[in-house]
Every structure is written in structure tokens, then in C-alpha cells.
Amino acid sequence: MPEKRRLSLSFSLTQREQRNAWERLSAVAPGQRMDAVCRMINGYMEQQELLEAIRGAIREELAGVSFPKTTTQQEQAGAVDEDVLGFLRALQEGDDTI
Incomplete structure (x- = not known):
């Protein structure tokens, strides 16, 4: 099994979300884009996990509370x-x- 995986992306510049992503990615110097994409993906996923953990903790704390x-x-x-x-x-x- 090869140690590398390849993914090809194409961005539609008519869609705002994809255009913004392309602009951010193209601002990164060539040769550093793979690391930048990995940081973006991992940072986003960590943020979502943290957010879900915070929401769960708040729900748990508020479960027995009456106002x-x-x-x-x-x-x-x-x-x-x-x-x-x-x-x-x-x-x-x-x-x-x-």
C-alpha cells in the first residue's frame, strides 16, 4: 500500500464559499500549500470537536437546573x-x- 494519497480539487469561482477557499489557498506560497491545507482541515476538526464538547458540558450542567x-x-x-x-x-x- 503506497505511503501517499492524492486528491484533486477543482474550485468553482462562481460559488462564494469555494472562491474564498481558493483565494486563501492561492495566497499560500507554492510548496507550503499541503501543510496549509492540513493545518486548516485539522484546525477546523479540532474546533468542531471542542465546540461539541463544550455544548455537551453545558447541556449536562443545565439538565438539572430549573429557572x-x-x-x-x-x-x-x-x-x-x-x-x-x-x-x-x-x-x-x-x-x-x-
Whole structure:
């Protein structure tokens, strides 16, 4: 079994993704392109594996978590309005418990 494998690629420059890949690859100096392609592929795969591991860890941590119902802004605003009105009433009435 030979120690080398050959792959031939052709890029369609009318497709944005392939055109961008071609531009990046053609910017690499000849003779260094094989190493660049290997780094790109391996880096991408490592990034995907890391991303999946992070997602899995987050899912695992959130599996047993429940979030309390949050109050809406309108409910919060209503509570603030009542507090402000109570404060103002106390000022008008001369209440010393403020």
C-alpha cells in the first residue's frame, strides 16, 4: 500500500464559499500549500470537536437546573410605581417612619 494519497480539487469561482477557499489557498506560497491545507482541515476538526464538547458540558450542567419565572418589566414597573407613590404619600403626610 503506497505511503501517499492524492486528491484533486477543482474550485468553482462562481460559488462564494469555494472562491474564498481558493483565494486563501492561492495566497499560500507554492510548496507550503499541503501543510496549509492540513493545518486548516485539522484546525477546523479540532474546533468542531471542542465546540461539541463544550455544548455537551453545558447541556449536562443545565439538565438539572430549573429557572424561576421572572417578572415582566410591566410588573416590575408597577411595583416601583407603588413604592414611589407610597414614599410620596408619606412625605405629604409627614410620616416619620421613612
